[in-house]
Amino acid sequence: MTDDHGGFVLRSGPLVPQIEQIFRSKIRQSVWLPKQRIPSEAALAVELGVGRSSIREAIRLLTQAGLLEVRHGVGTFVVAAEDLEHADEFTRLLRRSQMLEVFEVRRALEVEAARLAAERAQPEDLERLRRRLTLRHSHFERDVEKFVDTDLDFHTEVVRLSGNAVLLSLFESVRPLLRKTLIDMVDIEEGVPDTSQAHDRLLDALWDSDPDAAVAATRENIDTVLRQLRILDS
Template sequence: MARAPVLRHGPVVPQVESLLRERLRSGEWRPGQRLPNEVRLAAELGVGRSSVREAVRLLARDGLLDVRHGAGTFVADPPDEGAGVVGVIDVGRLVRRARLLEVYEVRRALEVEAARLAAHRVRPEDVERLRAGLRRRRELDGGDAAAFVTADLEFHRSVVELSGNALLLSLFTAVRPVLFEALTDMVRHEEDLPDVADAHTDLLAALERGDEAAAVAATVDNLESVLSVIRAAVGER
């Protein structure tokens, strides 16, 4: 068995999806060919079966794989040449944005409440940890998209964790792979993403002061500005 690839620190599912996508792109598996089963792929990649299952689901959603229950997972046939590569990419991106819109609406609700709770529970040592996370986010801005998004989501995860609410943290953890995938795509390809650095700074300052209202306002300012881009992309007003 080939040695498992070395995965980076961070969400596993997007990395597994990227590895499988590259193997499809390279022609390792041809259209109509059956992929190794979930157990074998998980062993090859050194990850859990659930990570492989979710990555396969995402690739099937994008039309690259065909999951046939009871038969296995097969490489999907390529689209008709007349469809045009650009059209296929645009439709796939639109579907991802529509999916992200729903997730982002959930994210907004849970992070607003998390910020409110964190403002009452944050300690000086927590503020220093958040400040270090924000500094790392700032340093990575403009560089590798995946690394920047990872730092951004880690900062937000820290705020949710400081809420002291285990259910909010579980919900954030559940949507994080979707956020990572879609936000990385946006950072790489969207030319007019809003600059939310000030909103992050405002959130940290509000938490340090224990100012609930300001923490909520900074969170809304941050997430609503990105939500407006996503809504515009899927044609929702």
């Protein structure tokens, strides 16, 4: 089920990260106030149209992050205001570390996919890829989720053009986490670097059937983001 909740829309795919983000927003925007008891799992499940197990897991994650406190037999409460500040900083540090790991995995997958795609892609494939890239560029600095989706559509197509079904399966399994990571970067780190030129160079390399140039463009794209994450994490 999809519904709108304070600017967030539940989409197809893993629900728990989306629910966690909705709850974070309620805390950040003071819909749920410090020391306030939040609605019960049953009430939240009805409100969002999801199962109680998804609600319970999202609460567990926020409790682990120090934003919520479960008092058995009493309810779940937002922590005190002074503790929220410390918890928010801890969450930032943790998420930066997780983002770094996700991009390290992405680099390993996409570099090999780009090399193979440069050797195997056909002109009709690359025309389709060009249209995806144009759409990706048109959404830069506009709607964040739409931009992330069109960016990942482009990269998924590159991996598909590698002709390696295992690489494609691995990338598609990582894609939901990668999507969340990119959206978090905008939300937490206030933007991602503009790597549009690296994307253009990747497409040119595929047209030229140049594996070395395709690998270099892919590394430039991902390493630009990795450098930013490593600076923030240091």
